[in-house]
Amino acid sequence: MSDSDATDRVPTDRLVDLRRTFHERPEPAWREFWTTARVVDELERIGVDDLFVGPELLAPEARMGVPDEADLTEWHDRARDAGADPDTLDRLGGGQTGCLAVLHGDRDGPTVALRVDIDALPLSESGADDHTPAAEGFRSRHDGAMHACGHDAHMTIGLGVVEALADRDFPGTVKVLFQPAEEVVGGAASVVAGGHLDDVDYLLALHIGLDHPTGEVVAGVEGILAVSHFRAEFSGESSHAGGHPEDGRNAVQAMATAVQNLYGIPRHSEGATRINAGDVGGGTAANIIPEHAYIEGEVRGETTELMEHTREHADRILTNAAEMHDCEVSVTTAGEAPSATPDDAVVDVVESVAGETAGVDSVRRHADLGGSEDATYLLRHVQEQGGKASFVGVGTDHPTGHHTPTFDVDEASLPLGVAVLADSIRRLADERP
Amino acid sequence: MSDSDATDRVPTDRLVDLRRTFHERPEPAWREFWTTARVVDELERIGVDDLFVGPELLAPEARMGVPDEADLTEWHDRARDAGADPDTLDRLGGGQTGCLAVLHGDRDGPTVALRVDIDALPLSESGADDHTPAAEGFRSRHDGAMHACGHDAHMTIGLGVVEALADRDFPGTVKVLFQPAEEVVGGAASVVAGGHLDDVDYLLALHIGLDHPTGEVVAGVEGILAVSHFRAEFSGESSHAGGHPEDGRNAVQAMATAVQNLYGIPRHSEGATRINAGDVGGGTAANIIPEHAYIEGEVRGETTELMEHTREHADRILTNAAEMHDCEVSVTTAGEAPSATPDDAVVDVVESVAGETAGVDSVRRHADLGGSEDATYLLRHVQEQGGKASFVGVGTDHPTGHHTPTFDVDEASLPLGVAVLADSIRRLADERP
């Protein structure tokens, strides 16, 4: 069967090396300087027909959750010091990271796109002996940053798919998107606004793991929670905590009241919701009544409506927690993504291809994500333009949950991901389901 | 009257220049590298008989609230870059800052000591047009650090007193202590343990402002609150906030519960107590259930017993807030100081001298501090050794409260402080009250 050819041309060793290289240098959202440069290096090695980098890909005003200049400069300099190609770095001004590779097939046909994401999480990786990256020497070199959600594997598979399709033996056009800033649900909207997906007929988005073991493929992941990330800044007034406690307007009290009540937003009978105050802080010293505090948090819902309902509660809580302590609060949306549903036509193809792929021993038509993904912006956009899309899960044994310091992937899943996705892309291009 | 001579030898212009120089380069507790070097420069210019710097002054194991190595290195390097004397910097290893100047009088007599403190607060200074340091160009050059409690004035007055007494025309010995790390109530205990106060007969400690106007002097400040600074570190377990919220053990929920309940510790009928969660934080990203969180806080009491009673409540709250959310917590004491009471014999002298000092138009025998001060360690130690002590307040018009971003002092109070203290020292040495 020709399908097996796809992976034959991408040696597993190279995939493993690539993934470990990425794993060692995790970069959080909009700071993927070294990462983008490394992806561009590989794409140029393989040879692609078009390559859109950073500002050529994105609409900058639609980006969400962009860090401040100092933060960007620090990561930019670190990438340069680590040997990233200076020419590519020059093309990533202001944290406009990510890229899109285009391959033209040798005959006419539809446009099929694959999206992988490239950013890491602000989490310190475990150094435990039984954590493979630590034991085998490719643990994160960046304190406080970690590929704890498998985006290192996503990029690797994305590059493997480009290489597998480098023969151009397919009809139409293939676009492979290396998207920045997924973890802050801040990147996809600016990709949509950039226009490169306007002509896409079929879109596949990839996620590895999700509690599915190596050898299992989910053809159409459902239950992708709509999400909204917010940042609340509380302002009060400082004063001497011993001498004049009554003169303070305590922003930390306001923040703590908000945290307590955010987690208490009522459950909803129509579906799952989520709430998290994931990054909080406030005050400056033990003996000063705190003037400032903040919450970076998120709400999610099984539908966009459920997310928005929860967000309304959150906004009311943040406002009143501030007023209760005579403080002000400003709440901004740092990222947002709707829910989305895969199309049967695309799910059919992936299900069928996966069933024929050597090494895949379990194919599930649907499973719930239980998380969020700004890929939903991409799916919805393609669907609104008349195209069809699916969010594909490629199983991998992972010892602990996503977003934990001991998360890891089973590298045996890398060639399986390449095979299933490259062949699904060929089949979609061929069959026009 | 000979008293007026004292200040004649210390021009007001020099005091103002010195104070502004210190104001521009605030350094928080145990990071007073540039500051100590600058004080040493001045002392050497004036000429003193003995000078104990850093480790020669302190017992290192008795220090509290010392920051980590990276933090110390950053401030050390900054001091070096700002031109601090490299020889002095070499003597301040590991953040052992501060110094003690000794002057021997021209005849036998008692040992009289003055203590001033030198550290700044972790607070960003206002840049408003009506804030004099901003308007006149000596605003803090260090973002996030500020002399917001007048220690810049304290050092200046301390140096002025040394200069005023440089004639050695007094009996006995004078020691002027430039103490580090008062704001974290972490420095005085290690000065005591260092032994340089063991032979002190009379001790004066200085504070400026405290809501007293320029021209007012408080001979014996009372109501110094006992204080304990603590740091609580909460540890839980991270997990994906969308995919597996139930797997998390949320350290931020624990922290917020603790903050809410710390401020709710009951008032006490036997005297004032204070509580503050002045610096808090936790978590890493909006979509990760927070694994870590912390509170830097303090409790105070009008007596040591009231402080300890409040601290017991705080400890119980921290422990149970952690357990409630299936987290662990470790609580350490970052600094601590008892309450203390001035001695009438010393208060008498200061009251009398102040009443005779030109420019002093209001003398109060006693007033309450309403705050804490680790000077209490020094007062208690001297008293336990058979000496006598007082905590002296020198009024200064200040536009806003201590520990606020717009705190400032009226520089007209600098020569008044020098005069009152230098003359009180002479009188104590002479009269042996």
Added chain:
Amino acid sequence: MSDSDATDRVPTDRLVDLRRTFHERPEPAWREFWTTARVVDELERIGVDDLFVGPELLAPEARMGVPDEADLTEWHDRARDAGADPDTLDRLGGGQTGCLAVLHGDRDGPTVALRVDIDALPLSESGADDHTPAAEGFRSRHDGAMHACGHDAHMTIGLGVVEALADRDFPGTVKVLFQPAEEVVGGAASVVAGGHLDDVDYLLALHIGLDHPTGEVVAGVEGILAVSHFRAEFSGESSHAGGHPEDGRNAVQAMATAVQNLYGIPRHSEGATRINAGDVGGGTAANIIPEHAYIEGEVRGETTELMEHTREHADRILTNAAEMHDCEVSVTTAGEAPSATPDDAVVDVVESVAGETAGVDSVRRHADLGGSEDATYLLRHVQEQGGKASFVGVGTDHPTGHHTPTFDVDEASLPLGVAVLADSIRRLADERP
């Protein structure tokens, strides 16, 4: 079709009168004295073959959520004053309420049971003009008690079914259970322990409304949440709030901390959970530090495991909220019910019968309850004994939600309920599916 005969023998007017009579005299759990006496009156009027009342039906030690003696006496006396049959009242010692009617068919066959519940809620009924019971004069006569969940209709339908089957023209035995104390999930376990369901081959449990309109029937209600009701009693120490606040150990602070954190128990990715602190109180007077406080609350889960997981969180929160404020807490389980699933064989029959019933214009095989019901004890018990069971929903237009002061039922649904259930019982008895 013979089915229509069933309801012909039970005039709608009588059903409406009965329902309104019950509606006017709501009695909460274990206090259904007047209610039981009235049901017994009706059953005796119709004529049944066996009748088990109160202690003859229940195993008293398995009852949960029984009120104290004074409370029982108050309701007992009120029932007597309202004209309840003294002989029946004598049979309901200690709040052992409810009854079971038995009809023997005229030929051999299986035992088929129907369960309806009879207790009211502790809620004050609306007096608004547009609330039909208020407008038409049958609003609750008992302040603070209300049939706000349709149990008045359940009993009415139960009696209608007895009357419809009074011809004994069916094989085997029919048992109709009028169960007390459903709202506190406290009655079913003691019915099971009483043994009267041990020989049941088919069990139907009824609920009206549940957001389904008049004319709709749900053959097998699913998604019945497992539930646990708890009562937490906090004990501290009182003191004079002005004179000695520090001597108090504040049970209300402990309770409020618990409430805040109970609602913050994390959501679970494996299914719906619920938490409610539905009845709380504490303290005695504004100027006394509160010595006592309590929470009556509940947790639920889509599965028994999810409920138990949430309950573990709740227990840990209650314990630590008490300890945090130096209080004690005792937590008791006031009622509990597992989840349960209907059997296809019984669902098939109800679905088929409903489809043939005049007036039923929508039949749904399944729908989610989204609530809890101690009927699950009965379903599980019958299933464990080898029988089969279903929980049947009979739609009724209701202007506002269950458990609200303006809840009401559409009385047109009463004869539909009688028809569907009586005919389903006949069919189950006949066909032995």
Added chain:
Amino acid sequence: MSDSDATDRVPTDRLVDLRRTFHERPEPAWREFWTTARVVDELERIGVDDLFVGPELLAPEARMGVPDEADLTEWHDRARDAGADPDTLDRLGGGQTGCLAVLHGDRDGPTVALRVDIDALPLSESGADDHTPAAEGFRSRHDGAMHACGHDAHMTIGLGVVEALADRDFPGTVKVLFQPAEEVVGGAASVVAGGHLDDVDYLLALHIGLDHPTGEVVAGVEGILAVSHFRAEFSGESSHAGGHPEDGRNAVQAMATAVQNLYGIPRHSEGATRINAGDVGGGTAANIIPEHAYIEGEVRGETTELMEHTREHADRILTNAAEMHDCEVSVTTAGEAPSATPDDAVVDVVESVAGETAGVDSVRRHADLGGSEDATYLLRHVQEQGGKASFVGVGTDHPTGHHTPTFDVDEASLPLGVAVLADSIRRLADERP
């Protein structure tokens, strides 16, 4: 000395009997039906010149904290059943309790008033063997009510003073006020408005205990905290806690948030403040999202300004806690009293008399109350009219604190109180200090 005559005419046995009689039948604020009737009986036995009862004494519209009709009726009926004089009961319509006795001296002179209070607390008395009232058979017969602040002794001493002065051998007029509703700080304002104190030249108010031992007298109690009692009623919306938690607007969550934050109101550097949420409740059943909740609480301050500052915080917290949970709240003031200061002229007299009284072995000119008292309304009113006043403390050994279930008084202090007060009244009348 003639002073000893005063008490000779009031046998100690009678005082002890009276106090125990009152102790057995405690009646909370505005419910002192039996108590007033009993006091009137005694006054008529002794013989007074004028007697103003209930509505003759009070301005009804100025009463605060009056309970509802049902509550009043219950206590009225209980008083009747306990044998209270029906004629007196008839004069106490609507809970207008209390009375004022007038004695005219045998010669011209000033008007001197004594105020004692008569209400009990809503607290259950201890039944422990080592609690004297339990051991000796005069424990409260009213569950949930207790004389836990010594008002039983106050009334007894007040009656003793009337008896001691029954000889009319003094100049001017003596008024003895038996004031209702002190514990809710709700009675004094309506006494002031009633006008009977407008002509008073000297006023003494009495309190027993206050941590002073038997034999000690405080001539002028200071530090009486200003106080404000409030009642906050939260209204949300109920819903089924399992079926539709999202439809609820949870009044108990709002209340718990308020409680947590009320106790966290910042301390004040200018003096003591207090806060208590002393009586709270909400909701109806475990499975209903709570629609209603309430807090009965109080704030206090060392000055009226400190109290009002704390009250502003409380109001803001209550408002925002409600809005945070989409609820409404109404906050009413249930009672209020300012701070007040005794006059030296009256303190001098009491100090002098106490020093001459047999059995008094310690006289303190001043001591702090640390609590509140609506006697301050009376003191302030007399002072504003040009009169002079003091709040007198009569020590008594009490095993545990005021407002606790084991509070008790040492009956040996009863004749001491009568002697000091009766003689102070005579001296004030005579000397016109």
